[in-house]
Amino acid sequence: MKILILGEGFIGLRLFNFLREEKFDASITNQKKLAYYDKKELFNFISKADYSVIINCSGYTGSPNVDACELNKEVCLFYNVSVPAQINAICDTLNIKFINVSSGCIYTGYDEEFTEKDEPNFGISNVDSSFYSQTKHMCEVLLRDTSAITLRIRMPFNSEIVNKNLIYKILKYDNIIDLRNSGTSIDDLNVFIAKLLNHKDFLHITGPLNVVNPGAITGKLISEYLGFHELINNKWKVVDVSDLKIIAQRSNCVLSDKKIKKLGLQLPPVLKSLKETVAKFVENYKNVL
Numbered sequence: 431m432k433i434l435i436l437g438e439g440f441i442g443l444r445l446f447n448f449l450r451e452e453k454f455d456a457s458i459t460n461q462k463k464l465a466y467y468d469k470k471e472l473f474n475f476i477s478k479a480d481y482s483v484i485i486n487c488s489g490y491t492g493s494p495n496v497d498a499c500e501l502n503k504e505v506c507l508f509y510n511v512s513v514p515a516q517i518n519a520i521c522d523t524l525n526i527k528f529i530n531v532s533s534g535c536i537y538t539g540y541d542e543e544f545t546e547k548d549e550p551n552f553g554i555s556n557v558d559s560s561f562y563s564q565t566k567h568m569c570e571v572l573l574r575d576t577s578a579i580t581l582r583i584r585m586p587f588n589s590e591i592v593n594k595n596l597i598y599k600i601l602k603y604d605n606i607i608d609l610r611n612s613g614t615s616i617d618d619l620n621v622f623i624a625k626l627l628n629h630k631d632f633l634h635i636t637g638p639l640n641v642v643n644p645g646a647i648t649g650k651l652i653s654e655y656l657g658f659h660e661l662i663n664n665k666w667k668v669v670d671v672s673d674l675k676i677i678a679q680r681s682n683c684v685l686s687d688k689k690i691k692k693l694g695l696q697l698p699p700v701l702k703s704l705k706e707t708v709a710k711f712v713e714n715y716k717n718v719l
């Protein structure tokens with residue numbers, strides 16, 4: 431199985447390193463080396479190679495946060511919808527399995543733990559949803575009924591001192607909220623993807639998968655875990671979400687992991703992964719000081 435990862439960002443690079451360590455035949459590229467956003471370029475490249483799986487880890491998340499998606503709608507639409515849809519069409523033509531790393535931020539509310547069968551309530555049918563979430567929903571609609579797999583991750587965290595890491599974000603935020611959300615440990619995501627690739631039914635698995643650690647986390651809980659290790663931000667204040675100075679509304683929800691559990695691919699409980707990851711994060715943080 432020859433795997434190509436597209437996008438050398440937070441998720442892509444860590445996945446690549448993990449798969450290589452686990453002896454998978456994986457390579458990674460970025461848009462400077464290969465213009466994978468260009469249908470013809472990608473087709474020419476892929477048709478001459480012998481990849482059996484393509485994992486798209488590119489996407490526009492907005493910088494410093496998703497509010498930027500409201501201001502750069504064309505870019506957001508291009509990278510979150512057109513590019514993955516183009517890659518999927520090429521994979522379909524060349525009989526390559528396509529995995530799109532996307533987001534579970536297409537639901538909001540606490541009426542239930544949302545399953546893959548639930549129609550997104552924080553996507554294109556909700557005028558109040560963020561543009562980022564709308565593009566993630568749009569992409570799922572385009573990939574529907576194809577052989578592609580969409581990995582819906584949420585609030586990714588690991589032990590590194592990097593801006594994309596939820597734990598580091600919480601440490602830096604002055605205002606934190608106490609709403610329950612699903613989270614995805616990057617280390618657990620990598621193990622999940624390795625197991626998925628080796629799954630006996632891999633080629634027959636299609637559609638969205640909620641790749642979240644079971645349970646829920648909150649910003650306040652992360653601050654408490656950090657506090658337990660005496661790593662605190664003196665300006666921390668727990669505020670209501672309505673007090674945050676944000677442009678776009680945020681998705682706050684818990685996703686069900688029943689589908690991945692049924693496939694035997696369940697991630698460890700979120701509180702266990704978070705506790706262990708915070709401990710490693712604090713160690714790393716203290717080492718760089």
Ligand SMILES: NC(=O)c1ccc[n+]([C@@H]2O[C@H](COP(=O)([O-])OP(=O)(O)OC[C@H]3O[C@@H](n4cnc5c(N)ncnc54)[C@H](OP(=O)(O)O)[C@@H]3O)[C@@H](O)[C@H]2O)c1
Nearest residue numbers: 437438439440441460461487488489509531532533583585
């Ligand atoms: N981080 C999160 O909080 C989060 C949460 C849920 C879901 N996700 C999803 O997971 C996927 C990977 O996210 P990530 O956290 O790895 O994001 P990232 O670190 O920003 O990497 C995304 C990659 O997308 C490409 N890209 C496309 N347009 C870009 C632009 N205008 N600015 C910067 N990069 C651009 C770049 O690929 P090249 O390397 O080829 O240039 C970049 O390396 C995305 O689909 C994202 O929506 C992320």
